[in-house]
Amino acid sequence: MNMQQMMIQAQKMQRELKKAQAELAEKEFKVTKGGAVTVIVLGSKEIKAVEIDKDAFDPDNKEMVEEMIAMAINEANQKIDEESEAINERITGQRGGFGF
Numbered sequence: 001m002n003m004q005q006m007m008i009q010a011q012k013m014q015r016e017l018k019k020a021q022a023e024l025a026e027k028e029f030k031v032t033k034g035g036a037v038t039v040i041v042l043g044s045k046e047i048k049a050v051e052i053d054k055d056a057f058d059p060d061n062k063e064m065v066e067e068m069i070a071m072a073i074n075e076a077n078q079k080i081d082e083e084s085e086a087i088n089e090r091i092t093g094q095r096g097g098f099g100f
Contacts, residue, residue, distance in 0.1 A: 013091055013092055016091045017087070017088065017091045017092065020087045020090075020091060021084070021087065023043075024043035024080070024083060024084060024087060025042065025043045025044040026042065026043060026044075027042065027043040027083075028040050028041070028042060028043075028048060029041050029042070029043065029076040029079050029080055030076075031072040031073075031075045031076045031079075032072065033068035033069075033071050033072045033075075034064075034068050035053065036052065036053045036055070036056035036061075036065060036068060037050070037051070037052055037053070037056065037065060037068040037069050037072055038050075038051040038072070039051075039069065039072040039073050039076055040076075041073060041076035041077065041080065043080050043083070043084075045077060045080060047073065050069060052065060052069075
């Protein structure tokens with residue numbers, strides 16, 4: 001493969017990667033913890049919603065609910081990272097992609 005073909009291939013992979021990352025940014029990741037807390041996080045890692053079951057609003061549950069929220073957000077972010085890595089690997093054929 002000559003240099004020009006390599007550059008064309010690299011540009012194509014870059015376009016595919018950017019498109020896939022843009023689609024990932026809009027995708028919703030929903031995680032529920034303990035049946036009391038649900039978070040929805042976009043692939044861009046923007047928190048779209050936090051839902052707390054009305055039965056969890058007991059003052060005695062405050063710390064538990066806060067912990068469930070943090071756990072749900074962390075799990076959603078982990079799912080986003082895993083999907084992003086899978087996209088990079090699928091398009092570039094290697095872990096970590098090109099770092100675009």
